[in-house]
Amino acid sequence: MKHEFECVIVGSGGAGLYSALETSAGAKTAVLSKLYPVRSHTGAAQGGISAALGNREEDKPEWHAFDTVKGGDYLVDQQAAMILAQDAIQAIYDLENRGLPFSRTTDGKIDQRRFGGHTKAFGQGPVRRACYAADRTGHMILQTLYQQCIKNKVVFFDEFQVIDVILEAKTCKGVIAIELATGELHTFAAKSVLFATGGFGRIFKITSNAFANTGDGPAVLARKGIPLQDMEFFQFHPTGIKGLGILITEAVRGEGGILRNNAGERFMEQYAPTLLDLAPRDMVSRAIMTEIAAGRGMRGDKKIDDYVNLDATHLAKGVLEAKLPDITDFCKTYLGIDPNNTPIPVLPTAHYAMGGIPTDLHGRVVVDEKGSIIEGLYAAGECACVSVHGANRLGTNSLLDLVVFGRRAGIHIGEYVKTIDFPAIPSDAAADAQTWIDRLTDGKTGPHGGHMAEEMQTVMMENIGVYRNETGMALAVKTIQNLRDRYGDVRVQDFSKPFNTDLLELIELKNMLDLALITGVSSLYRKESRGAHSRQDFPDRDDDNWLKHTLATLKGDHVNLAYKPVDTSIWEPKPRAY
Amino acid sequence: MKIILKIERFNPETDTESRFQEYTVEVAPTDRLLDALITIKQFQDGTLGFRKSCAHGVCGSDAMRINGKDRLACKTLVKEVADADGDVVEIKPLRHLPVQRDLIVDQTVFFDKYKSIQPFLINDEPVPAKERIQSQEERMKFDDTTNCILCASCYSACPIFDKNKNFLGPAALSQGYRFIADSRDKGFENRLPELDRPDGVWACQNHFKCTEACPRWIKITKRINQTKKMIQNHRKRKGESINDGTTD
Ligand SMILES: Cc1cc2nc3c(=O)[nH]c(=O)nc-3n(C[C@H](O)[C@H](O)[C@H](O)COP(=O)(O)OP(=O)(O)OC[C@H]3O[C@@H](n4cnc5c(N)ncnc54)[C@H](O)[C@@H]3O)c2cc1C
Numbered sequence: 001m002k003h004e005f006e007c008v009i010v011g012s013g014g015a016g017l018y019s020a021l022e023t024s025a026g027a028k029t030a031v032l033s034k035l036y037p038v039r040s041h042t043g044a045a046q047g048g049i050s051a052a053l054g055n056r057e058e059d060k061p062e063w064h065a066f067d068t069v070k071g072g073d074y075l076v077d078q079q080a081a082m083i084l085a086q087d088a089i090q091a092i093y094d095l096e097n098r099g100l101p102f103s104r105t106t107d108g109k110i111d112q113r114r115f116g117g118h119t120k121a122f123g124q125g126p127v128r129r130a131c132y133a134a135d136r137t138g139h140m141i142l143q144t145l146y147q148q149c150i151k152n153k154v155v156f157f158d159e160f161q162v163i164d165v166i167l168e169a170k171t172c173k174g175v176i177a178i179e180l181a182t183g184e185l186h187t188f189a190a191k192s193v194l195f196a197t198g199g200f201g202r203i204f205k206i207t208s209n210a211f212a213n214t215g216d217g218p219a220v221l222a223r224k225g226i227p228l229q230d231m232e233f234f235q236f237h238p239t240g241i242k243g244l245g246i247l248i249t250e251a252v253r254g255e256g257g258i259l260r261n262n263a264g265e266r267f268m269e270q271y272a273p274t275l276l277d278l279a280p281r282d283m284v285s286r287a288i289m290t291e292i293a294a295g296r297g298m299r300g301d302k303k304i305d306d307y308v309n310l311d312a313t314h315l316a317k318g319v320l321e322a323k324l325p326d327i328t329d330f331c332k333t334y335l336g337i338d339p340n341n342t343p344i345p346v347l348p349t350a351h352y353a354m355g356g357i358p359t360d361l362h363g364r365v366v367v368d369e370k371g372s373i374i375e376g377l378y379a380a381g382e383c384a385c386v387s388v389h390g391a392n393r394l395g396t397n398s399l400l401d402l403v404v405f406g407r408r409a410g411i412h413i414g415e416y417v418k419t420i421d422f423p424a425i426p427s428d429a430a431a432d433a434q435t436w437i438d439r440l441t442d443g444k445t446g447p448h449g450g451h452m453a454e455e456m457q458t459v460m461m462e463n464i465g466v467y468r469n470e471t472g473m474a475l476a477v478k479t480i481q482n483l484r485d486r487y488g489d490v491r492v493q494d495f496s497k498p499f500n501t502d503l504l505e506l507i508e509l510k511n512m513l514d515l516a517l518i519t520g521v522s523s524l525y526r527k528e529s530r531g532a533h534s535r536q537d538f539p540d541r542d543d544d545n546w547l548k549h550t551l552a553t554l555k556g557d558h559v560n561l562a563y564k565p566v567d568t569s570i571w572e573p574k575p576r577a578y
Numbered sequence: 579m580k581i582i583l584k585i586e587r588f589n590p591e592t593d594t595e596s597r598f599q600e601y602t603v604e605v606a607p608t609d610r611l612l613d614a615l616i617t618i619k620q621f622q623d624g625t626l627g628f629r630k631s632c633a634h635g636v637c638g639s640d641a642m643r644i645n646g647k648d649r650l651a652c653k654t655l656v657k658e659v660a661d662a663d664g665d666v667v668e669i670k671p672l673r674h675l676p677v678q679r680d681l682i683v684d685q686t687v688f689f690d691k692y693k694s695i696q697p698f699l700i701n702d703e704p705v706p707a708k709e710r711i712q713s714q715e716e717r718m719k720f721d722d723t724t725n726c727i728l729c730a731s732c733y734s735a736c737p738i739f740d741k742n743k744n745f746l747g748p749a750a751l752s753q754g755y756r757f758i759a760d761s762r763d764k765g766f767e768n769r770l771p772e773l774d775r776p777d778g779v780w781a782c783q784n785h786f787k788c789t790e791a792c793p794r795w796i797k798i799t800k801r802i803n804q805t806k807k808m809i810q811n812h813r814k815r816k817g818e819s820i821n822d823g824t825t826d
Pocket residue numbers: 010011012013014015016032033034035036037040041042043044045046047048049137138160161162163196197198199208209210212213216217247249351352380381382383395396397398399400402
């Protein structure tokens with residue numbers, strides 16, 4: 001079936017929905033999502049969204065921008081960070097005015113709390129900057145934006161999975177999607193396409209990410225020769241529930257929770273004397289892994305699945321119930337413990353992709369160091385890289401990124417589509433997608449994807465994790481290359497059309513394998529430690545050689561690397577201490 | 579331990595009616611039931627159809643009937659439904675919504691009913707330069723209802739649908755309350771026609787099945803009763819009668 005829209009938005013998380021609200025005001029827009037919109041992983045975000053409102057204490061956008069740059073270990077593009085921090089304030093008021101039920105201060109304003117790496121006066125101490133709605137901030141953002149889309153009659157194609165993009169002569173002309181309910185292929189011709197497909201934590205074994213977070217957008221574009229930026233920077237959040245990876249928000253520490261080793265020591269005192277437990281995530285995750293390696297994990301056996309305790313037992317009575325009800329419930333449901341009485345066993349969990357599809361400040365996809373764009377192609381949210389998160393994202397800055405840059409992309413698209421005509425789509429636009437599906441469903445016997453997915457996730461977790469080294473990363477790359485070869489033999493077990501989730505998952509597996517390879521190669525070649533990319537064989541940051549963004553282009557079974565400069569126009573890079 | 583999942587299956591291409599299929603799976607008591615389903619799908623039978631995403635009870639994808647109760651598979655631990663080797667856990671799709679395949683139901687009607695109560699803040703007054711002021715007390719009046727993940731467990735659990743398919747249903751009604759109880763919202767009268775009708779709030783007979791089923795602790799029945807009260811008071815003030823189908 002064929003469709004024609006001025007704007008097609010792929011993904012209905014916070015980024016997709018915010019853009020849709022902007023574009024649909026003037027341009028005929030369709031939102032395609034493989035999940036019902038309210039099932040998107042933005043709904044899982046817990047702790048908060050930052051803005052220097054100053055509702056609890058003095059705060060300034062410049063401080064916020066600086067923290068973002070420093071938190072990102074100076075790989076952040078600084079003008080972008082400034083826009084993020086400045087636009088934040090109006091963005092939060094907009095969300096509130098549109099109905100978002102923020103938690104409130106005693107005088108009825110939006111309440112704010114502390115979060116890792118957010119400081120007053122350029123590092124003087126923690127500041128209350130994170131606006132929140134209990135510990136379901138993302139849920140409330142997603143709900144509010146979806147509700148606004150209902151109000152504004154935005155057109156949705158729910159449960160449509162995009163598997164290819166139509167790119168011709170440096171212009172994006174649409175996408176190809178499978179309708180889950182029927183298995184039918186649809187061609188969407190469009191003047192503009194915005195990818196907002198979220199993260200890809202599922203390439204790792206232990207992750208806070210949803211099953212749907214398979215990186216479809218970046219993978220589809222990578223296969224068309226679009227480079228991906230800074231893919232070596234993947235954030236491991238310090239506090240996932242041991243074994244499960246379910247996130248325990250940093251807000252637990254923001255409200256006063258403390259990390260302790262098997263001697264009961266507050267070990268962050270050794271690693272970040274000023275910010276302690278509220279140091280940036282990369283540092284806290286490293287501290288935990290260092291404690292474990294030294295035999296100070298709770299079991300003390302130095303194995304990488306040992307754990308530490310997150311202690312919230314000393315918090316004032318009622319804080320957990322009132323401000324962190326979901327966390328309390330997760331602990332009760334999955335661990336059988338009450339965090340009021342028992343510390344929470346935690347371990348770093350694969351959480352957030354700092355890298356992704358490179359864009360400019362309007363969400364336009366840029367493909368090289370000169371800033372060349374693909375006409376009509378946009379990206380926003382976690383799948384994109386502006387770059388405001390650099391080598392390590394600060395908590396609460398992703399939700400903010402969605403609304404600030406989702407909005408900016410939406411506005412730009414609204415203007416752009418007025419200037420051009422509908423593209424002519426080649427008649428065989430869906431041929432590649434069809435060939436792929438035909439191969440997976442041709443009835444030959446081949447391996448099923450389950451074991452391959454497991455192998456990928458394990459090798460990535462063990463070798464491209466919190467600490468990395470040459471041998472491990474090389475092994476990971478080799479294993480992924482081998483898995484990509486074996487993918488050629490994979491076949492479905494399900495030959496039905498309606499809801500063939502078997503087929504859809506095999507397609508997602510390919511996306512993950514491609515992104516795992518790009519992540520592995522980008523990591524292997526960055527010979528320094530910066531933010532979340534921490535190498536035992538190159539333990540220091542090396543600004544002389546590596547203060548630059550990676551651009552990684554997939555070419556068959558290889559990845560070509562190029563680099564582009566970082567915008568350091570406001571603050572000169574300094575050593576990072578907290 | 580090894581348990582048996584007895585799953586109701588239906589493929590519209592090949593089945594005229596649903597059938598049960600049994601799978602034996604190795605599980606730990608603390609595994610989620612969703613983990614067991616995924617094990618089947620990854621390593622035994624790729625044709626099994628079910629939805630999933632967040633895996634920790636916040637996205638609403640995997641509501642299903644587990645041993646006769648409407649629950650999220652990812653929020654149900656094996657030990658809650660099976661004690662010993664060989665125990666059988668029966669899994670069926672949600673009720674009151676058409677089955678599309680295996681455990682996947684068509685939620686179109688559920689979402690249409692949700693949309694019909696205008697689930698968005700209605701307030702045409704000029705927006706202030708900053709936030710609208712709301713006290714924490716005012717906010718807590720509807721706090722629980724903002725937890726809704728639209729999983730449709732309550733829709734399956736509610737016995738009213740057995741007789742009346744047109745009932746708006748617990749989720750839509752509690753979301754109606756979420757807005758009319760919000761001090762910032764001015765849309766009570768806009769939503770009144772939808773809420774105050776025989777298939778609206780008045781169809782609810784206080785069975786409390788929705789409240790029992792809700793994985794997000796929403797006091798659904800209570801919120802419906804509060805909505806009824808608000809409607810009664812409003813009609814009384816205006817000298818009008820409520821539209822519950824009994825008065826003309
Ligand atoms: C547990 C958790 C807690 C977090 N807490 C916070 C926090 O407190 N503060 C903060 O700032 N950040 C937080 N984050 C990060 C933040 O929530 C995410 O980065 C952000 O929500 C991503 O939003 P998005 O719109 O980019 O993508 P998502 O919300 O993930 O949405 C992606 C969308 O793309 C669609 N999609 C994907 N592939 C396809 C395809 N092939 N075809 C069609 N549609 C597709 C999906 O259906 C979905 O609608 C948290 C993350 C996690 C995992």
